[in-house]
Amino acid sequence: MTRRSTLGARNRGIPEATVARLPVYLRALHTLAERGVVTVSSEELAAAAGVNSAKLRKDLSHLGSYGTRGVGYEVQYLVYQISRELGLTQDWSVAIVGLGNLGRALAGYGGFASRGFRMSALLDADPAIVGDRINGLTVEHIDKLEQVITDCGISIAVLAVPASAAQAVCDRVVASGVTSILNFAPVVLTVPDGVDVRKVDLSIELQILAFHEQRKAGGPGGVEQEYLEAVDGS
Structure with missing residues (x-):
């Protein structure tokens, strides 16, 4: 599988700040589409996304989308453009490591599939959790981490493990070839160049x-x- 994610954006000179706002625009566009909106002005879309319209127009210009004067942007086409740039037109296989309360909530969320993310593997170290079925998947023991990553073709690993275990798990995930990690553990992870880590600290x-x-x-x-x-x- 070709890893586009934000790599294509980097290669084409799209600023990281713009990349960070694209998912916000996409969420606003999905909401508009669900309401049956066909076209949207930059002012309306900017208001829905919580940014100013000049910034939105500049961000979208990096995608080659300038809208039509007097009409605005075609909602569905802009959804496609942003989804393609973010790599969401592909099928990304995701593993969740750590099935405590947070991990279970993430595993049970049904909205990932419609955004191009397929939950493919669940792993935990607790024998009391291993073997549980969550959203159609069986929780595997973390001892099988490397095998599961290979067998399932994991592209993105979500770490919902305790802080004390996070770095060791991260090292194993990276050694298995995963270069995109979403980290919920309250700790800063050390990773080699070429590995992207997004940290979520509630x-x-x-x-x-x-x-x-x-x-x-x-x-x-x-x-x-x-x-x-x-x-x-x-």
Whole structure:
């Protein structure tokens, strides 16, 4: 299988920031298509995606899509263009390693298949979980990791393992030829050049939201004042 993913975008000079926004545009376009919208203006699509229209037009110009003056963009064709650029017109085989609560939730989600991602393998180290059936797949023991990756032609590995095990599992996944990893473990993984890792840390996202909530509520009276209040109350 040819690995396009964002590689084609890099080779053609599409900025990483643009690549990161393409899935947001695609999600907005799918929503519009479900509503029966045939064409959409840059302003309407930008509003749906939460960006300004000038940035959206510049991003889409990297794909060679400029829309039609007075008409806008054809929704279905733009869905195809973005899907092709992201590599979603192919069938990507995915393995989830770690079937705790988060891993089970991911394995049970049915929306991946419609986006070009096929759940092909589930692995865990817990004998109590191995053998379970989740969404039509049997959980294999992690001792079979290398064999499963080869047999299933895994393109992307999703790590939902404890932080203490993440690097070792990552090393095995990479050694087996997988070069795209989605990491949910709260740890920074070290990988060789040519391996792409996307990190999802829910605790960090919550902390960022807490920061904004604090600012909306008026914010603290400065670090020094907060420290003094804490000392006085101790």
